[in-house]
Amino acid sequence: xxxxxxxxxxxxxxxxxxxxxxxxxxxxxxxxxxxxxxxxxxxxxxxxxxxxxxxxxxxxxxxxxxxxxxxxxxxxxxxxxxxxxxxxxxxxxxxxxxxxxxxxxxxxxxxxxxxxxxxxxxxxxxxxxxxxxxxxxxxxxxxxxxxxxxxxxxxxxxxxxxxxxxxxxxxxxxxxxxxxxxxxxxxxxxxxxxxxxxxxxxxxxxxxxxxxxxxxxxxxxxxxxxxxxxxxxxxxxxxxxxxxxxxxxxxxxxxxxxxxxxxxxxxxxxxxxxxxxxxxxxxxxxxxxxxxxxxxxxxxxxxxxxxxxxxxxxxxxxxxxxxxxxxxxxxxxxxxxxxxxxxxxxxxxxxxxxxxxxxxxxxxxxxxxxxxxxxxxxxxxxxxxxxxxxxxxxxxxxxxxxxxxxxxxxxxxxxxxxxxxxxxxxxxxxxxxxxxxxxxxxxxxxxxxxxxxxxxxxxxxxxxxxxxxxxxxxxxxxxxxxxxxxxxxxxxxxxxxxxxxxxxxxxxxxxxxxxxxxxxxxxxxxxxxxxxx
Amino acid sequence: xxxxxxxxxxxxxxxxxxxxxxxxxxxxxxxxxxxxxxxxxxxxxxxxxxxxxxxxxxxxxxxxxxxxxxxxxxxxxxxxxxxxxxxxxxxxxxxxxxxxxxxxxxxxxxxxxxxxxxxxxxxxxxxxxxxxxxxxxxxxxxxxxxxxxxxxxxxxxxxxxxxxxxxxxxxxxxxxxxxxxxxxxxxxxxxxxxxxxxxxxxxxxxxxxxxxxxxxxxxxxxxxxxxxxxxxxxxxxxxxxxxxxxxx
Ligand SMILES: Nc1ncnc2c1ncn2[C@@H]1O[C@H](COP(=O)(O)OP(=O)(O)OP(=O)(O)O)[C@@H](O)[C@H]1O
Ligand SMILES: [Mg+2]
Numbered sequence: 001x002x003x004x005x006x007x008x009x010x011x012x013x014x015x016x017x018x019x020x021x022x023x024x025x026x027x028x029x030x031x032x033x034x035x036x037x038x039x040x041x042x043x044x045x046x047x048x049x050x051x052x053x054x055x056x057x058x059x060x061x062x063x064x065x066x067x068x069x070x071x072x073x074x075x076x077x078x079x080x081x082x083x084x085x086x087x088x089x090x091x092x093x094x095x096x097x098x099x100x101x102x103x104x105x106x107x108x109x110x111x112x113x114x115x116x117x118x119x120x121x122x123x124x125x126x127x128x129x130x131x132x133x134x135x136x137x138x139x140x141x142x143x144x145x146x147x148x149x150x151x152x153x154x155x156x157x158x159x160x161x162x163x164x165x166x167x168x169x170x171x172x173x174x175x176x177x178x179x180x181x182x183x184x185x186x187x188x189x190x191x192x193x194x195x196x197x198x199x200x201x202x203x204x205x206x207x208x209x210x211x212x213x214x215x216x217x218x219x220x221x222x223x224x225x226x227x228x229x230x231x232x233x234x235x236x237x238x239x240x241x242x243x244x245x246x247x248x249x250x251x252x253x254x255x256x257x258x259x260x261x262x263x264x265x266x267x268x269x270x271x272x273x274x275x276x277x278x279x280x281x282x283x284x285x286x287x288x289x290x291x292x293x294x295x296x297x298x299x300x301x302x303x304x305x306x307x308x309x310x311x312x313x314x315x316x317x318x319x320x321x322x323x324x325x326x327x328x329x330x331x332x333x334x335x336x337x338x339x340x341x342x343x344x345x346x347x348x349x350x351x352x353x354x355x356x357x358x359x360x361x362x363x364x365x366x367x368x369x370x371x372x373x374x375x376x377x378x379x380x381x382x383x384x385x386x387x388x389x390x391x392x393x394x395x396x397x398x399x400x401x402x403x404x405x406x407x408x409x410x411x412x413x414x415x416x417x418x419x420x421x422x423x424x425x426x427x428x429x430x431x432x433x434x435x436x437x438x439x440x441x442x443x444x445x446x447x448x449x450x451x452x453x454x455x456x457x458x459x460x461x462x463x464x465x466x467x468x469x470x471x472x473x474x475x476x477x478x479x480x481x482x483x484x485x486x487x488x489x490x491x492x493x494x495x496x497x498x499x500x501x502x503x504x505x506x507x508x509x510x511x512x513x514x515x516x517x518x519x520x521x522x523x524x525x526x527x528x529x530x531x532x533x
Numbered sequence: 534x535x536x537x538x539x540x541x542x543x544x545x546x547x548x549x550x551x552x553x554x555x556x557x558x559x560x561x562x563x564x565x566x567x568x569x570x571x572x573x574x575x576x577x578x579x580x581x582x583x584x585x586x587x588x589x590x591x592x593x594x595x596x597x598x599x600x601x602x603x604x605x606x607x608x609x610x611x612x613x614x615x616x617x618x619x620x621x622x623x624x625x626x627x628x629x630x631x632x633x634x635x636x637x638x639x640x641x642x643x644x645x646x647x648x649x650x651x652x653x654x655x656x657x658x659x660x661x662x663x664x665x666x667x668x669x670x671x672x673x674x675x676x677x678x679x680x681x682x683x684x685x686x687x688x689x690x691x692x693x694x695x696x697x698x699x700x701x702x703x704x705x706x707x708x709x710x711x712x713x714x715x716x717x718x719x720x721x722x723x724x725x726x727x728x729x730x731x732x733x734x735x736x737x738x739x740x741x742x743x744x745x746x747x748x749x750x751x752x753x754x755x756x757x758x759x760x761x762x763x764x765x766x767x768x769x770x771x772x773x774x775x776x777x778x779x780x781x
Contacts, residue, residue: 136752137582138609171614172606 006167006181007080008190019146022163023127025188030180032129032142042122043152044198045091046209047114048247048256053209055110057083058198061091074103077198092116094253096311113308115253118152119209122161122201131176139176141168149201159204164197165190214240214259216266216426222381226277227367229380230270233427235363237263242356248297249344254304257343261301264293269423273387276374282362289355296346303336306460313488324484327477331467384428389523391421396516399507404500408458411503415451422448432522443515447506454499457492464489534647535781537654538672538704543688544659547678547711549576550745550755551768552656555676557754558772560613564651564781567605567614569643571668572658575618581608582752583617590621594642595628601642602649610757614650622658629663636701638664640671651781661695670701674779678711678739681723689732707778709771710738735778737771740764 026032042062046052052059058075070091074084084103095111098104124145131140147161165184169177184190202209218236220229240263247256271278271287310329314322346352371377398414422444429437468485471477509515539552549572556568570577575585587594587604594601605614629635643653655672657665669675677692679685689708696703710724727734739745742764744755751758756765 133582135582135584170607172604 006169006177007193008165008167008181008184019125019127019144019163022165022188023129023144026129026142026144026165029183029187030131030142032131032140035128035130037128038126040124040126042124043091043118044120044122045116046119047111048117048252049114049212049214050210051110051112051114053077057110059107059116072098072103074106080193080197113253114255117252120198120201120205120207121150121152121155123148123150123158131180133176139170139173140180141170142166142180143168147197147201149204151205151207157205161197161201161204164193212243214244214262217430218427219430220380220428222379222431224380225367225371225376226274226378226380226383227371227373227376230274230277231363231367233270234267234359237267238356238359238363245347249347251340251344254301254308257297257301257304261294261297264290264297266423266427268294269420270427273391273420273424274383277376277378277383279373286355286359286362289351289359293346293352293355297343299339300336300343302459302463303332303339305456306463307332307336309456309460313491321484321487324478324480325488327471327481328467328485331471331477380428381431384424384431385523388421388424388428389519391417391424392519392523395421396511399511402503402507408455411451412455412458415448415455418444418448418451436518436522440515440518443509447510450499450502450506454496454503457496457499461489461492461496464492534643534650535652535674535779536643536672537652537674537676537775537779538657538668539654539676539678540657540665540668540692541677541679541688542659542661542691543680543685546659546680546685547739547745548659549580549656550748551676551678551711551739551771552654553577553580553748554754554756554765554768555772555775556613556652556654557610557756558769559652559654559776560610561756562772562776563612565612565649566652566654567616567646567650568608568654568656569616570618570656571622571664572656573618573620573622574658575620577656578615578618580748580752580754581615583608583615585618585620587617587619587621590619591625591628592621594619595625595632595638601646605646610754625664626662629667635663636667636670638667640667643671661691666695666699666701669696669699669704672704674705674707674775676775677706677708679708679734680712681710681720683719683723686723686729690730693731705778706732707735707775708732709735712741713738714741735771735774737767737774739767739771 023034027034040062042060045059045061056077058077060073060075061070062073064071064087069087069089072084072086072088072092073082075081076083084101084106086098086101086103088099092098093115094113095104095108098107124147126146127144129142129144130138131142133139143166144163145166146163148158149161150156150158167177167181167184185192198209216233216236218229218232220232241260244256244260244263247253248260251257268287268290271283271290275283307329310325310332314325314329317325367376375383395414395417398410398417402410402414422441425437425441425444429441464485468482471481537555539548539555541548552568556566560566568577568581570585578585583606594604601616605616607614629638632638639655646653655668657668675692677689679689692706696706708729713724714720715724723729724738727736740763742762744759744762745764747759748755755762756768759765
């Protein structure tokens, strides 16, 4: 059996030496014999936002010789060691499509609802070699592998990554492995690699894994002119919209649309919350376009959320009951597809193209020397402080007024105010102490999650009744489906009740003394009441 | 770890041939397999082209049992390792007679290997000694190749006597016919019958074949260089039967 494996990468001065050259060198210098040659193609998969990569994992997929199934391998990027393997009939798009297995268990929380996409294709030319003693006993196995990387969209555009020599030391024959490793390192200029392969492969095709983030992280300086600062934030948001456009149109997974919509909403929020910075004609024109985008993307998102909630909910049901809800899910999917059709049409429209082009052109134009708007030249920090402080105080006021008997709409109001506050904190985070901002966002987020869940359930309950009516009108839905929907309705109510009970504690955490003090210290007492809506 | 000792007090009956091929087949099935060549003649070691030597000889193996793994060598086959023979094994008996609990010797030596391997095949020398008794005390099964002759059948009766005298736990005794020459009437007659005395023979029998003798030239298991030969198929059958009996 193999005792250990050492991987030596032949890069550097010999990087251009072809595989055959290296094989001949091994034959001449080490007396190795070539046993077999083979070639295989491996596709690396990851989500659009690089969730495997961000978790130091690499997921690869290759055909299993002599069968039509695929072998999936999950590797720890840092060490190159295999973590999980699985054979599947076809390449999975979502974690939920994988057969029940440890691999699926590990990937599910990481991928969540995101789709796996091919991110890299590697062709390996492999030569199996052996070093034998005078009795013709094998004392060392060497696998020489030349890798060629290509973008999965253009598999023909291969770029050479290099050759990796794996020395498989056989138990009881450590000397042979040591001797070979020494010669290969000294004479062939190979370097020991634990991993690094994936980075090299991406490098060969001019890509780098990672790098997508919808997080708002625009670096601003306190004295920066407000118009300049807003343009920088708008630009980042437009980037995010553009990055998610294709995935949204293709409906690759629901996160594309989600990120797209968040960017739209954040942009709208700037216009509605910070007035008098950009020229009013510009604000009017583009906020109308953004409103339109919010409107055309809304129905699909609602249905996406509904489907995700349902998936989550039915996972916990017995198989029997699950089958009762199948007609509802099918109905929802149909509606989602129809809604998405409209959305795709909108994003492929002239209007959308014109919006992106004009908005980008505006944002790329340097701000005018002479400012004509009331607060365009105000220091951004001042505006930030003022807006955050006022919004915080409003949230406090609204929250305090909420009692156990308050109607849902009152919670909804607070939710909107909190969302505004959250956006403001995120837009301007770079202007304030990092730790403070982190602490504020954490408690605010906990409150928002509570309010969000409550409100979503409120909407979903109403929607469920509406869906039932539609399905009833269409006929053909079995009665037990309606019963199951009734149970679903009850569970929504139950969870809503739980949210309601939790609200007080979340809100108290939000307004407790240290938190309020952080708000006061960082944003309180702003002199100018600039840029009021 | 299941332990199978291939044993017969009689020499030249096909013990080593069986040990080498069965260990190979077990490994090919994916079991992490070890073969221990306990015979100082080192025939099994020779078949795998491994040097018949262990560092420090039997003394070190007996007195520092923890290190058995240090002497293990990989064969050329996946999942198959070997604990090679050493000339000093012939003195094992002597070393053993001064031990406090000689019947525990083999158990003690293989203990640290138990988690590393699923199956251990021990190729025993043709003798009755403290060493083989200690093998009996630890083995799960004793696989006994018997050439279908009257005289050979008698060795089985001898084995029964030895076993009866043992105070330790006893292995499953599994005799099978080896080197069966169907041109010989007596072979045919004896091997045609499964029950002999108190023993039920395994259903698989290994025919006499010239391909088997070529193992010494090829220095590989028969199932590698003549995998479609009748004898190789017989070993395959024998392994399946053995595996079922062992429940592994
Ligand atoms: N089925 C067979 N057909 C032909 N020849 C065989 C067969 N089995 C074994 N032989 C040959 O008989 C000889 C003895 O076989 P083997 O070494 O397997 O017996 P053994 O019982 O291990 O002997 P020893 O007691 O000396 O260890 C070898 O030359 C071997 O090639
Ligand atoms: Mg022998």
